[in-house]
Amino acid sequence: xxxxxxxxxxxxxxVAHAEMWKCMDxxxxxxxxxxxxxxxxxxxxxxxxxxxxxxxxxxxKPANFPGVDNNTQKQRDAAxxxxxxxxxxxxxxxxxxxxxxxxxxxxTRYGSEKNYARVEERLKPFEDRVKRHENNIxxxxxxxxxxx
Numbered sequence: 001x002x003x004x005x006x007x008x009x010x011x012x013x014x015v016a017h018a019e020m021w022k023c024m025d026x027x028x029x030x031x032x033x034x035x036x037x038x039x040x041x042x043x044x045x046x047x048x049x050x051x052x053x054x055x056x057x058x059x060x061k062p063a064n065f066p067g068v069d070n071n072t073q074k075q076r077d078a079a080x081x082x083x084x085x086x087x088x089x090x091x092x093x094x095x096x097x098x099x100x101x102x103x104x105x106x107x108t109r110y111g112s113e114k115n116y117a118r119v120e121e122r123l124k125p126f127e128d129r130v131k132r133h134e135n136n137i138x139x140x141x142x143x144x145x146x147x148x
Contacts, residue, residue, distance in 0.1 A: 020045040081147045088140040095133035102126040 021042035023031050033039055105126050113119050
């Protein structure tokens, strides 16, 4: 059985290394092919063999590496999730407050703001605060989704 396998591998090895040709058509377009019938008038490419590196082995933990049992880890994960959910609730409240403040500022017009550029300048910090809270909420939801 081994003999047949070795013979099969010996015949399959040359097939794995295909020849490549570079072809130019009348319009100056370049194409590459490994089909010998399509390679008439093409230049054979001399390709160097690929440099492959064997995969590295996973690092082994040292014998005295500290570990945590499953129950302790589950408790830690649950506590972490609870903290993240509390932070999410706080961020949601802060977002609601920031949206209300932005709406109030949009409704307010000052006499010193003769052009709209000054209004935009005044609203920018409020809009930035809303965007920051939205980003925080998105990140917290993503982090909660990653918890076990």
